Amino acid sequence: MKLKTTLMATGATLVAAAAFAQDNMADSMTVVSWGGAYQNSQVKAYIEPYVANNPGLNVITDESSAEAVTKLRAMSEAGNITWDLVDVTAADGLRLCDEGLAMEIDPDEILADAPDGTPASEDFGNTLVGDCFIPQIVFSTTFGYRTDLLAEAPTEICDVFDTETFPGKRALERRPIGNMEWALICDGVAIEDVYDTLETQEGVDQALAKLGTIKDDVIWWSAGAETPQLLADGEVVMGSTYNGRLFSAIVEQDQPIGMLWDWQMFDLDGWIIPAGLPEDRLARVMDFVKFATDTQRLADQAAYISYGPARASSAPLVGQHAELGVDMAPHMPTDPANAINTFLFNFEWWASYRDDLDAQFQAFLLQ
Amino acid sequence: MPEIPTGYDMSDATLDGPVLSADGKPLKQSLNNALRKQKLRALVLIAPLLIFVLVSFVAPIGSMLMRSVQNTAGVEYVPDLLPNVVVAIQDWDPSTRETPPEAVYRAMAIDMATAFENKNHTQLGRRFNYEVPGISSLFRSAGRPVSRWDIATDGPFKEKFLDLNDGWGDVEYWAAIKANSGYYTSSYFLAAFDAQRGIDGITMKEPDQRIYQKLMVRTLGLSLLITFCTLALGYPVAWLLADLPLRTSNLLLILVLLPFWTSLLVRTSAWKILLQDQGVINDFWIALGFTERMTLINNQLGVVIAMTHILLPFMILPLYSVMKTIPPSYLRAAKSLGASNWTAFWRVYFPQTTAGIGAGALLVFILAVGYFITPELVGGADGTFISNRIYFQFAVSGNWGLAAALGTLMLLVVLILYFVYDKLVGVDNVKLG
Numbered sequence: 001m002k003l004k005t006t007l008m009a010t011g012a013t014l015v016a017a018a019a020f021a022q023d024n025m026a027d028s029m030t031v032v033s034w035g036g037a038y039q040n041s042q043v044k045a046y047i048e049p050y051v052a053n054n055p056g057l058n059v060i061t062d063e064s065s066a067e068a069v070t071k072l073r074a075m076s077e078a079g080n081i082t083w084d085l086v087d088v089t090a091a092d093g094l095r096l097c098d099e100g101l102a103m104e105i106d107p108d109e110i111l112a113d114a115p116d117g118t119p120a121s122e123d124f125g126n127t128l129v130g131d132c133f134i135p136q137i138v139f140s141t142t143f144g145y146r147t148d149l150l151a152e153a154p155t156e157i158c159d160v161f162d163t164e165t166f167p168g169k170r171a172l173e174r175r176p177i178g179n180m181e182w183a184l185i186c187d188g189v190a191i192e193d194v195y196d197t198l199e200t201q202e203g204v205d206q207a208l209a210k211l212g213t214i215k216d217d218v219i220w221w222s223a224g225a226e227t228p229q230l231l232a233d234g235e236v237v238m239g240s241t242y243n244g245r246l247f248s249a250i251v252e253q254d255q256p257i258g259m260l261w262d263w264q265m266f267d268l269d270g271w272i273i274p275a276g277l278p279e280d281r282l283a284r285v286m287d288f289v290k291f292a293t294d295t296q297r298l299a300d301q302a303a304y305i306s307y308g309p310a311r312a313s314s315a316p317l318v319g320q321h322a323e324l325g326v327d328m329a330p331h332m333p334t335d336p337a338n339a340i341n342t343f344l345f346n347f348e349w350w351a352s353y354r355d356d357l358d359a360q361f362q363a364f365l366l367q
Numbered sequence: 368m369p370e371i372p373t374g375y376d377m378s379d380a381t382l383d384g385p386v387l388s389a390d391g392k393p394l395k396q397s398l399n400n401a402l403r404k405q406k407l408r409a410l411v412l413i414a415p416l417l418i419f420v421l422v423s424f425v426a427p428i429g430s431m432l433m434r435s436v437q438n439t440a441g442v443e444y445v446p447d448l449l450p451n452v453v454v455a456i457q458d459w460d461p462s463t464r465e466t467p468p469e470a471v472y473r474a475m476a477i478d479m480a481t482a483f484e485n486k487n488h489t490q491l492g493r494r495f496n497y498e499v500p501g502i503s504s505l506f507r508s509a510g511r512p513v514s515r516w517d518i519a520t521d522g523p524f525k526e527k528f529l530d531l532n533d534g535w536g537d538v539e540y541w542a543a544i545k546a547n548s549g550y551y552t553s554s555y556f557l558a559a560f561d562a563q564r565g566i567d568g569i570t571m572k573e574p575d576q577r578i579y580q581k582l583m584v585r586t587l588g589l590s591l592l593i594t595f596c597t598l599a600l601g602y603p604v605a606w607l608l609a610d611l612p613l614r615t616s617n618l619l620l621i622l623v624l625l626p627f628w629t630s631l632l633v634r635t636s637a638w639k640i641l642l643q644d645q646g647v648i649n650d651f652w653i654a655l656g657f658t659e660r661m662t663l664i665n666n667q668l669g670v671v672i673a674m675t676h677i678l679l680p681f682m683i684l685p686l687y688s689v690m691k692t693i694p695p696s697y698l699r700a701a702k703s704l705g706a707s708n709w710t711a712f713w714r715v716y717f718p719q720t721t722a723g724i725g726a727g728a729l730l731v732f733i734l735a736v737g738y739f740i741t742p743e744l745v746g747g748a749d750g751t752f753i754s755n756r757i758y759f760q761f762a763v764s765g766n767w768g769l770a771a772a773l774g775t776l777m778l779l780v781v782l783i784l785y786f787v788y789d790k791l792v793g794v795d796n797v798k799l800g
Contacts, residue, residue: 070762077442095765098489098507099441169644174748199501219665220748234645348504355764356500362756363576365748 025284026084028058033087035063037248041304042087044322046292053291057284068092072101072274081274084285087136090129090268091347097132098351102272104131110286112294114313123295127268127310129347134293135270135310137301140333140342141178142264144231144246145238148256157263157341158186160238161210163217171227171239172211174220176361177350178240178265181343183210185263195349204357208364220365231257243333247306251326261338267345268310308334432778435559435771438552441490446550448487449478453548461542461566471541472524476513483510497766498543498554498564505534542566555772579773582753583780589670589752590735596675597682597731598724605686605723610695620687627680635741638673639664642745665747673745678734682727689723725797729788736781753777 031047033039039061047059064071068088075081088096096102105111107128111120121128127135145154150166159166160182172179184194184203187210197203211218219236221227227241228249238260249255271293273285291297298309299317306328309315318328329335333342385393410417438445446453451474459467482488492506509531516527528535546564547554554564561577562569571577604623608616626634641647642664649660663669693716701711739754746752753773760770788794 067762069765073765098493100486100490215748218748222743233643235643348507351507352496352502352504353500355497355766358759358764359578360576363578366578366581367575 024280025287026278026280027056027284028060029084029281029284029288030060030062030082031085031087032062032064032068032083034065037305038244038307039063039087041301042292044304045301046288046297049297050288050291069095069101072096073099075274076101076276081276083274084277084281085289086272086274087269088133088272090133090135090270091345091350093133093270093272094130094347094351096272097130101275102132103275103277105134105273107134110290112290114295114311116313118313123311123313125312127270129268132272133268133270134272134289135268136293136298137269137307137310138266138334139269139307140243140261140264140266141173141240141345142243142246142333143238143240143260143262144227144249144257145260146231146234146236146256147258149234149237153258154238154260155262157182157260159260161186161214163214166237168237169217169219169235170214171219171221171230171236171241173240174222174365176357177345177354179211180204180207180357180361181265182263183207186210191343194343195346198349198353198357204360208360211364215364228255228257231255243331244306247331251306251321251324251331259338261333261340263341263343264333264338265345266333266342269307270310302328302332306331306333308332431767431771432775433771434767435555435769435775436551436553437768438494438547438550438554439768440494441487443487443490444550445491445494446548448482448491449475449544449548451475451477452544456541456545456548459541459545461538461545464538464566466525466536466538467541469523469525472528472535473518473522475528476516476524477518479506479509479513480516480518483514493765495540495543495547497558497769498547499539501534502540502543505532505540508532509535539566552768555768556776558769559772559776579753579756582751582756583776585667586736586752586754587780589667589674589750590732590738593671593674593678593735594682594728594732596671597679598728600675601679601682601686601727602720602724605683605690608683608687609690609693623680623683626676631677631740634677635673635744638669638676639745642669642672664745665750667746667750669745669747670742670750673741674735674738677741678731681730681734685726685730686720686723689720689726693719721792722797725788725792725794729785729794729797732784733781736777 031042033042043061047061051057051059062083065087068086069092072081072083072086075083093102097104107121107124108119111124111134113119114123124135127138129135143154143157143160145166147153149168152165154160154166160170180198181194184197184207185191187206189197189203189206198207219230219239221230221239221241224242224245227236227239228245230236230239232249232253232255243259243264246257246259250257250259271289273282273289277285293311295311295313296317298311299314299319301307302309302314302318303320303322309318315334318332320327330337333339385395388394388397390397440448452471455471455474456467459471479488482491488510489503489507492503495506496503509528512531516524521527534540542565557564557569559579561572561579563572608619608623610616611619639646643649644660644662644664646663648663652661663672697715697719698711701715702708706714736752737754738752739758742750742752743755743758746755754777757770757773757777760766760773785794
């Protein structure tokens with residue numbers, strides 16, 4: 001009897017606390033992401049279950065992540081922040097944090113612990129970049145190749161630069177990031193020396209000269225969807241893009257494309273909360289973020305898209321694709337078999353040198 | 368209004384003195400009143416448009432263009448963020464190639480601590496990083512430690528800064544700070560002209576690094592070529608449309624308008640499918656017995672083909688509306704007077720269509736110069752326009768100052784071309800219908 005009363009009392013307190021929390025939270029929330037299959041995976045894994053728990057909540061989705069920095073800057077200048085939660089790459093997150101446009105967070109305070117009690121800061125580990133970024137996924141920029149158009153399958157990144165053994169066009173992104181690193185690695189520079197080398201003019205010239213050896217065989221892309229299309233059309237025999245795009249082409253569309261994971265470039269994607277939100281909206285967003293970045297939710301997202309969860313504790317929970325039933329683990333960039341040679345996109349370094357290298361890269365393209 | 372004859376040569380005495388209207392007021396005054404009322408009414412009628420244009424067009428563009436000379440870091444001006452540094456650094460001469468005196472470092476310590484408190488120090492780093500790459504990480508990493516220093520007791524600060532990072536002893540970095548310590552800066556325009564400011568003054572960049580000059584020339588050159596192509600293809604079509612009976616010409620006009628109503632992206636993507644190496648045209652080419660596939664896309668040729676098609680209606684429609692007004696009897700009269708087909712066309716018909724050519728060419732050229740998405744998608748490495756770089760600076764790099772400077776230059780170039788065009792052809796002669 002006594003136990004029952006205690007339980008009931010606790011229950012009543014919990015319900016009251018929940019109701020109180022509900023009162024303090026806005027009943028509408030604008031979530032900004034990238035659109036397409038990626039945003040869909042977020043809707044399925046985070047937003048739909050959250051709305052099921054919080055009936056009456058109106059979630060507005062926006063697809064403006066590509067222009068997030070510019071738009072948040074304009075919103076901040078106008079003094080009217082209309083977004084509650086924004087999905088950005090780590091580099092953009094770092095920049096928004098630098099500019100004071102994103103709210104600083106304490107991961108252990110606002111994010112859920114792992115099921116075994118590991119604090120969030122430890123569970124997320126080195127994916128926590130800067131003071132504002134709340135990581136979700138690890139994705140990589142890597143290469144796919146046509147299995148039927150090449151006499152032998154490329155096995156290492158430097159095969160991209162070998163047009164004799166692997167004739168045909170290649171698709172590379174029209175920006176220096178990634179390409180410069182790969183060029184130097186294939187020109188004999190050790191991975192740990194790559195960024196030091198790129199800080200010197202000789203290093204930049206060396207990387208551009210290496211890219212120059214295949215320049216006539218390159219189609220430069222600017223949208224991630226271009227490479228899968230170019231591969232499917234047979235326009236190129238190999239090309240770089242985000243690994244999730246290649247997964248769709250291979251598994252969902254059954255294209256004759258193979259993955260070349262060697263020296264894939266890891267990148268992170270996650271949330272930032274815009275600085276200066278009113279209290280009720282902030283309370284709502286904090287509640288959502290805690291839910292959406294817990295171990296199970298991040299693992300759930302991997303059932304819809306082949307990007308690795310940013311939490312270590314989510315990895316063992318990654319199961320099968322929600323519709324196709326294939327095992328997702330081998331398609332994850334973080335899978336041990338795929339992650340033999342990798343490097344992490346050096347956000348801070350590129351934040352300092354991007355403008356300069358981009359100008360030189362454009363000049364190289366114009367020659 | 369003809370001038371009213373005055374005084375001494377008047378024969379009629381009643382006209383001496385001001386002419387009065389029916390209500391007794393001087394005629395000139397009552398006419399002015401009537402005109403003013405009319406003008407006011409006209410102004411009220413166009414007021415919504417005028418206000419709309421001012422608020423949504425002139426003001427934002429004006430403020431955007433101003434950014435090309437404002438020396439801001441984020442929303443604040445640089446001298447407001449570094450009040451002590453800009454004063455202290457005036458006495459330092461970069462050309463000595465010696466690091467600034469202790470007073471400058473001390474001033475930086477004071478300003479950095481304040482900027483860190485207001486979360487502005489990284490903005491400053493980003494601002495100066497536009498001038499010398501690498502400086503932004505100095506500012507980012509220095510903010511927190513410097514904010515812990517005690518200005519009164521912790522000096523000298525030069526060594527403390529150098530302990531943080533050797534970069535604080537780099538004369539080039541300090542020279543960039545000194546050169547950009549005012550409220551206004553010429554740095555963005557220098558960059559837009561492919562020039563740079565070093566310790567020893569302003570120099571041009573290496574010829575192979577001058578991207579904006581190259582892009583500007585290419586943008587103007589390709590736009591001219593595209594204008595010419597649309598004219599060459601559009602003129603006969605417009606003539607045919609103007610010449611046919613109304614029912615047939617309306618039907619054909621729909622064929623011109625149909626692509627005009629189709630999304631720009633769809634048309635651009637369609638050209639990709641047609642022109643690519645494994646595309647429809649190349650497959651046909653191989654079927655004809657040729658062995659080499661042609662490279663038709665991801666280069667300048669692809670841009671010219673796609674943009675000529677996309678902009679063609681802007682040439683055909685003004686031409687058509689002008690040609691429609693030329694009576695066919697003129698050509699028949701010329702021929703009956705013995706002119707050959709060519710003479711009749713060249714000396715009678717063509718001169719009457721120049722107004723339409725002028726309108727079409729101006730429209731197509733100005734649209735082409737600002738084109739963005741088609742060069743981005745089919746331009747490859749050597750077919751991009753200056754607008755693609757403006758977009759990059761604005762949206763990707765976040766260097767709004769340089770984007771504004773490039774935009775201002777582009778606007779000036781187009782205005783100059785418009786002026787030249789006005790002198791050569793006469794804008795008054797341009798007819799849209």
